[in-house]
Amino acid sequence: MSIKKISKNQPEKFEFNNESLKLANKIISNYPMGKQQSAVMAFLYIAQRQNDNWIPLSAMKYIAKYLEMPYIKVYEVATFYTMYNLAPVGKYFFQVCTTTPCMLRGAYKLVDVCKKKISQNENVVSNDGDISWMEVECLGACVNAPMMQINDDYYEDLDEKKLDKIIENIKNGQNIEPGSYKGRKSSEPENNRITLMDSKNA
Numbered sequence: 001m002s003i004k005k006i007s008k009n010q011p012e013k014f015e016f017n018n019e020s021l022k023l024a025n026k027i028i029s030n031y032p033m034g035k036q037q038s039a040v041m042a043f044l045y046i047a048q049r050q051n052d053n054w055i056p057l058s059a060m061k062y063i064a065k066y067l068e069m070p071y072i073k074v075y076e077v078a079t080f081y082t083m084y085n086l087a088p089v090g091k092y093f094f095q096v097c098t099t100t101p102c103m104l105r106g107a108y109k110l111v112d113v114c115k116k117k118i119s120q121n122e123n124v125v126s127n128d129g130d131i132s133w134m135e136v137e138c139l140g141a142c143v144n145a146p147m148m149q150i151n152d153d154y155y156e157d158l159d160e161k162k163l164d165k166i167i168e169n170i171k172n173g174q175n176i177e178p179g180s181y182k183g184r185k186s187s188e189p190e191n192n193r194i195t196l197m198d199s200k201n202a
């Protein structure tokens with residue numbers, strides 16, 4: 001389990017741009033009067049999207065003011081959930097699932113590839129600024145383990161070679177395809193099996 005890293009380099013000021021403001025106002029209108037603070041998680045996410053995928057402390061202060069709630073409460077939420085990044089991440093942000101099903105199917109071999117090809121330690125952006133990685137808990141795609149999330153998409157049924165290729169493609173400026181790397185659709189069984197009892201094609 002990784003420890004939340006808060007960036008030492010903090011911008012002094014943060015405010016929502018027009019696009020974020022529009023979204024924030026739309027979200028806040030979903031809540032009854034007096035309950036706007038419930039939008040804090042969505043607001044943190046909007047701030048993260050606007051600020052290259054990480055949330056500075058000034059954004060937490062801005063949100064606290066906006067939602068008329070104590071800064072410490074916003075800080076508590078932001079530091080609790082792993083989906084909020086509190087320090088800069090790579091343009092391609094790898095979240096490697098290492099919970100039990102993924103671990104049993106080779107997640108730590110993927111972690112080794114990340115250590116070798118991106119950075120020895122998690123939450124450290126690669127020298128070219130393109131990639132960073134971290135270990136995360138179950139991402140809910142266990143049937144296609146081992147898997148990882150890169151930015152908004154899932155990459156599933158991975159192994160060392162496939163991950164190596166993904167990283168090379170990123171480094172060479174080529175597209176990377178999300179989904180199963182065994183060609184499965186959603187979570188269908190491998191090798192055309194129809195039931196768990198069907199060992200013919202297993």
Ligand code: FES
Pocket residue numbers: 097098099100101102103137138139140141142143145147
């Ligand atoms: S254990 Fe990895 S997605 Fe669930």
